[in-house]
Amino acid sequence: LMNGEVHYEVVLERSGQHRIWFSDAVREDLPASQAARVTMVVARKGAPDESLALAIDESGESWVATGRPVGPGDVTVTVSYVLRGEPFEIEIPFSLPAS
Numbered sequence: 001l002m003n004g005e006v007h008y009e010v011v012l013e014r015s016g017q018h019r020i021w022f023s024d025a026v027r028e029d030l031p032a033s034q035a036a037r038v039t040m041v042v043a044r045k046g047a048p049d050e051s052l053a054l055a056i057d058e059s060g061e062s063w064v065a066t067g068r069p070v071g072p073g074d075v076t077v078t079v080s081y082v083l084r085g086e087p088f089e090i091e092i093p094f095s096l097p098a099s
Contacts, residue, residue, distance in 0.1 A: 003088050006030070010079055012042070012094060016069040020054060020079065021062045032056040038063040038081040045074060072098040 002008075005025040012018050020038060022030040038054040054063035063081075075096060080089040 006083060010092060012070050012077060014070055016067045019062045019064050031060055032063050036082045041078040042067060043076040070096060072096050
């Protein structure tokens with residue numbers, strides 16, 4: 001997905017480990033430190049929303065959080081962050097297939 005000239009990739013893993021990477025307009029990786037206050041809210045049908053505050057991983061390349069496992073079905077994640085002083089928020093629908 002894109003926010004202006006910045007790409008961001010959101011990955012929800014079945015295990016519950018979730019990541020966000022950032023890259024520039026030509027897809028060159030940006031250090032995770034370019035963003036701040038990265039959060040996500042994972043909404044699953046029939047379950048309370050799960051709010052996660054992400055942290056920069058050991059390599060400094062992505063933001064990561066571990067939450068409850070994500071199973072098959074419809075999931076919505078709301079991603080929020082601040083990039084270059086500008087807040088951003090987007091709701092992203094996911095449909096995870098059965099394994």
